Amino acid sequence: MPERGPTIFAAGLVLPVSAPDIRDGAVLVREGRIAAVGTLEELGQGNPDAQLRFFPHGTIVPGAVNAHAHLGFRRGDAPEGGSFSTWLAGLIERLPEKETWTAEAARASAREAIEAGTTFMAESSPYGECLPQLAESGLAGTVYAEFFPHDIGTPEEAVEFIVNKVRELREGLPERVDAQVSVHSPYTVDPESSRLAARRTRELGWRLAIHLSESPEELEFVRQGTGGLADIFGRNEWGGVGVSPVRYAESIELLAPSTIAAHLATGVSEEDLEILARTGVAAAHCPRSNEFLGCGVSPVPRMLERGVRVGMGTDGLWSSPSMNLFEETLVAVRLHGFEGATGLELATLGGARALGIEAETGSLEAGKLADLAVVDVDPGDEDPAREVIEAAAGGAVLSTVVGGVAVYDSATETAG
Ligand SMILES: [Zn+2]
Numbered sequence: 001m002p003e004r005g006p007t008i009f010a011a012g013l014v015l016p017v018s019a020p021d022i023r024d025g026a027v028l029v030r031e032g033r034i035a036a037v038g039t040l041e042e043l044g045q046g047n048p049d050a051q052l053r054f055f056p057h058g059t060i061v062p063g064a065v066n067a068h069a070h071l072g073f074r075r076g077d078a079p080e081g082g083s084f085s086t087w088l089a090g091l092i093e094r095l096p097e098k099e100t101w102t103a104e105a106a107r108a109s110a111r112e113a114i115e116a117g118t119t120f121m122a123e124s125s126p127y128g129e130c131l132p133q134l135a136e137s138g139l140a141g142t143v144y145a146e147f148f149p150h151d152i153g154t155p156e157e158a159v160e161f162i163v164n165k166v167r168e169l170r171e172g173l174p175e176r177v178d179a180q181v182s183v184h185s186p187y188t189v190d191p192e193s194s195r196l197a198a199r200r201t202r203e204l205g206w207r208l209a210i211h212l213s214e215s216p217e218e219l220e221f222v223r224q225g226t227g228g229l230a231d232i233f234g235r236n237e238w239g240g241v242g243v244s245p246v247r248y249a250e251s252i253e254l255l256a257p258s259t260i261a262a263h264l265a266t267g268v269s270e271e272d273l274e275i276l277a278r279t280g281v282a283a284a285h286c287p288r289s290n291e292f293l294g295c296g297v298s299p300v301p302r303m304l305e306r307g308v309r310v311g312m313g314t315d316g317l318w319s320s321p322s323m324n325l326f327e328e329t330l331v332a333v334r335l336h337g338f339e340g341a342t343g344l345e346l347a348t349l350g351g352a353r354a355l356g357i358e359a360e361t362g363s364l365e366a367g368k369l370a371d372l373a374v375v376d377v378d379p380g381d382e383d384p385a386r387e388v389i390e391a392a393a394g395g396a397v398l399s400t401v402v403g404g405v406a407v408y409d410s411a412t413e414t415a416g
Contacts, residue, residue: 006030006050007404010040011058012378015385017349018363027060029370032404037364057378058398059388061344062363063119063371064325065351068209068262068284068313071106071123071130072098078318081292084215085228091318092232106133109316109323114139114408116324117373117397122260122284122313122355124182124209127162128169135177138407140361140371144182144209145169147197148189150235155193159200166206176369176403182209183254186245187221187229190238195252198259207258207356213245213272214263215295222248246272255279260354262286262313264303266296273302282309282354285346287331289315300346301336311351326392333389340386347389370404373397 007029014025016037026040028047036043044052079090106125110133113121121141123130128145145166149158162181169179181201183194201208213219220227225240241248244267249255257280264276264283276283285298303310314320314328321327325347333343352362361371376396379387400408 006035006047008040008043008047008050008052009055009060009372009374009401010044010052011055011060011374013059013384014364015059015061015344015388016364017062017345018365021384025060027364027370027372029401029404032370034364034366034368034370036366053399055374055376055398057376059375059377059379059384060364061117061373061375061388061392062348062361063373063400063402064117064347065120065122065311065355065357065362066113066118066314066323066325067122067260067282067311067351067354068286068315069109069113069121069123069323070125070316070318071109071121071133072102072125073109073316073318074101074105075108075317081319082294083217083228084293084295085217085232087293087319088229089232102129103133105317106130107137110134110137110139113314113323113325114400115397116322116326116395117375117392117400118323118325119371119373119400119402120352120355120357120361122209122351124184124262127165128179131169131173131177131179135173138402138405140176140369140402142178142180142207142355143169144180146182146184148184149193155190155196158193159196162197163200163204180207180209185211185214185218186248187218187233187236187239190236191252194254198253198256202256202258207260208254208256209260209262210249210254211263212249212261213268214265214290215293216266218245219267244269244272246275250275250279255281257281258356260284260311262315263290263295263298265290265298268299273299273306273308276303276308277306282311284311284313284351284354285332286313286315286320286328287335288321288328289319292319297335300332309350309354310346311354312347324393324395326389330389330393333386340383340389343389344385370401372401374399374401
């Protein structure tokens with residue numbers, strides 16, 4: 001990469017998320033990291049040699065952190081929604097055909113996310129199949145490799161296999177792209193393989209992603225061992241344990257601060273919330289997917305009150321209409337009655353905290369990597385963050401910068 005001199009990104013408004021809003025603000029970037037955040041006047045005077053990228057009618061925010069997504073689904077031909085098990089049966093039916101276009105879909109999904117201001121992507125795919133496309137996209141991110149033990153052998157063999165697979169996936173990756181393990185769900189991975197994977201990854205200091213308490217059918221499967229998911233996975237006889245999915249996940253040691261649980265959308269009780277808070281597991285909130293698949297509404301306000309780390313996730317294009325995390329966040333803001341600032345935090349620093357990467361990204365702070373988005377909006381004082389989310393949700397991102405490198409420019413900036 002060529003040596004780049006310092007750059008000042010300046011705009012009518014800067015929303016650092018971790019600090020108060022700055023009118024006529026600026027972010028000084030040196031060697032991929034944020035060197036200072038302040039007003040354009042301050043930073044401009046002290047750094048006359050810096051290249052200026054000035055968006056006088058724009059707003060600079062931290063780049064969106066997508067805490068749960070799947071890249072390998074193509075827009076336009078999603079299986080029918082409405083009920084989770086019907087949708088999943090449709091998805092499974094199409095798996096053989098899907099292989100012919102997964103890579104192309106992953107490339108397109110990643111590009112769409114970048115153009116919507118995303119800088120970090122936490123992706124889950126079978127055996128990490130979308131890692132090459134994430135790695136070449138320019139995004140920072142993690143691919144969580146899902147494994148399906150019944151394809152492999154005993155629980156010990158299955159866990160050994162996925163751990164080795166992730167080690168292999170990690171070879172030759174760009175600096176900010178990583179691979180980890182995912183235990184897909186309570187209805188696809190048996191308890192023994194789940195427990196072993198959780199133990200093994202924690203021993204290694206790795207992170208883990210799971211889907212949890214997503215649908216009414218999952219609740220029925222875990223509690224009673226019956227319903228739509230039991231019908232699909234006729235051979236999965238470990239359901240029917242008489243407790244909630246959250247309680248079950250705790251009992252097989254899946255829940256820990258290094259784990260991120262996607263959805264938590266259906267049947268999350270007060271007792272479950274207590275378990276989430278006590279174990280320190282993080283959550284990814286995907287409200288559009290939950291609505292499409294007939295799942296419930298995740299009790300995000302209650303989680304936040306209890307100190308559970310929550311980020312936003314788009315899920316994939318077969319259960320969600322776009323890879324635009326700000327559009328996802330706008331739905332959450334409306335659904336829960338959040339202020340804009342809460343929404344913007346969920347979409348950025350909240351996701352970074354949920355993924356354990358808040359020391360490096362998620363807010364505009366000196367020392368962090370320069371991951372930011374410039375949005376074409378000049379908001380008023382009432383709820384500026386909400387106006388920014390609305391604009392970004394509507395496609396108004398002008399530039400997306402990952403580690404100081406512009407990975408997207410809509411070519412409408414004012415020359416500085
Ligand atoms: Zn998912």
